[in-house]
Amino acid sequence: MKMKILIVAGDGIGPEVTQEAVQILRSVAEMGSHDFEITEKLIGGVAIKAANTPLPQITLDTALKSDAVLLGAVGGNEFNSLPPERRPEAGLLQLRRALGGFANLRPAISYPQLASNSPLRAEVVEGANILFVRELLGGLYFGEPRKWDRDANVAWNTMRYTRDEVARVARVAFELASKRRKKVTSVDKANVLEVSQLWRATVMEIAQEYPEITLEHQYVDACAMHLMNDPRNFDVVLTENLFGDILSDEAAVITGSLGMLPSGTIGGTVNLYEPVHGSAPDIAGKGLANPIGAILTAAMLLRHSAGLERDAQAIEKSVRNVIGQGYRTADLARSKPDGQMVLTTREMGRRIHESLNQIIERRQAVHAV
Numbered sequence: 357m358k359m360k361i362l363i364v365a366g367d368g369i370g371p372e373v374t375q376e377a378v379q380i381l382r383s384v385a386e387m388g389s390h391d392f393e394i395t396e397k398l399i400g401g402v403a404i405k406a407a408n409t410p411l412p413q414i415t416l417d418t419a420l421k422s423d424a425v426l427l428g429a430v431g432g433n434e435f436n437s438l439p440p441e442r443r444p445e446a447g448l449l450q451l452r453r454a455l456g457g458f459a460n461l462r463p464a465i466s467y468p469q470l471a472s473n474s475p476l477r478a479e480v481v482e483g484a485n486i487l488f489v490r491e492l493l494g495g496l497y498f499g500e501p502r503k504w505d506r507d508a509n510v511a512w513n514t515m516r517y518t519r520d521e522v523a524r525v526a527r528v529a530f531e532l533a534s535k536r537r538k539k540v541t542s543v544d545k546a547n548v549l550e551v552s553q554l555w556r557a558t559v560m561e562i563a564q565e566y567p568e569i570t571l572e573h574q575y576v577d578a579c580a581m582h583l584m585n586d587p588r589n590f591d592v593v594l595t596e597n598l599f600g601d602i603l604s605d606e607a608a609v610i611t612g613s614l615g616m617l618p619s620g621t622i623g624g625t626v627n628l629y630e631p632v633h634g635s636a637p638d639i640a641g642k643g644l645a646n647p648i649g650a651i652l653t654a655a656m657l658l659r660h661s662a663g664l665e666r667d668a669q670a671i672e673k674s675v676r677n678v679i680g681q682g683y684r685t686a687d688l689a690r691s692k693p694d695g696q697m698v699l700t701t702r703e704m705g706r707r708i709h710e711s712l713n714q715i716i717e718r719r720q721a722v723h724a725v
């Protein structure tokens with residue numbers, strides 16, 4: 357198959373983790389004789405420095421002509437005093453809007469070997485497998501009006517959704533749940549917010565199309581608690597933009613590290629793939645970053661944009677293998693070593709790469725017989 361992939365590695369640990377994900381993509385292309393045309397462009401802080409804008413026109417144009425975009429991370433402390441529209445994050449938000457993907461899929465899985473990495477008890481997290489479906493183009497992030505009126509010392513944002521914006525993301529959640537454990541938990545704040553009342557009414561309406569799915573509603577504050585109390589009780593969690601941003605970081609606690617979480621945004625003209633972790637400027641360039649989130653993000657790209665499900669699964673299996681063998685990056689290392697081996701970003705990437713090559717080679721050998 358033929359495919360154009362744009363890499364926007366961005367800031368902080370973005371480039372080092374993305375590099376490992378790109379190695380994996382190249383390997384899949386080579387072993388499967390796929391033609392992946394991989395291009396790199398600037399976004400975020402590095403783009404502000406080079407071109408005085410967090411999303412240069414050339415990056416946007418190339419993204420729109422690509423079949424998929426893989427992003428590392430954006431943001432850095434030196435930009436913290438800039439107004440929102442000039443910060444690195446603004447480049448990402450502009451890109452999200454331009455590509456049009458509205459359903460951001462964020463799986464959070466507790467791997468058995470990492471269960472004791474969670475500050476929660478292992479018996480609470482073991483077996484948890486949650487898929488967050490975060491609405492990505494609406495709510496407070498994009499709602500108008502928005503302003504900081506400095507003279508009047510007042511600022512406001514708008515949490516706004518139309519029925520159709522809720523309906524389309526709800527359908528994605530129900531479709532995905534029908535291939536999983538058939539449960540959707542819709543998260544809102546309908547006891548206080550009108551926008552959440554519309555959200556809940558719309559989700560209930562769409563649920564009629566999916567009689568085989570169990571639908572449950574939780575207020576976001578209660579959900580934040582239940583996620584920690586009983587993470588196994590969740591299958592698909594459907595929620596609006598800001599709630600999804602917050603709850604998916606919280607869910608990192610279940611997996612053992614934010615560095616484990618991938619994401620993919622679907623539903624628009626071009627799908628956008630980005631690990632959930634940020635730019636982590638404090639550890640950038642030190643080989644301490646965990647590339648697994650980025651590598652699993654590449655797997656999501658192959659699944660949702662290339663239709664290469666078997667390769668996506670092979671990558672996920674490689675990650676499980678390498679973790680099973682006791683390899684850890686710094687974020688996953690525990691004070692009691694019990695057989696774990698701590699690797700740099702590069703080394704972890706290379707181990708996963710080797711395991712993947714073996715899996716694909718074995719698969720091809722079986723097919724050749």
Ligand code: IPM
Nearest residue numbers: 430431445448449601632634
């Ligand atoms: C995320 C990030 C972004 C968001 C930032 C960098 C704009 O936190 O993808 O979770 O808030 O959506």
Ligand code: MN
Nearest residue numbers: 601602605632
């Ligand atoms: Mn976030």
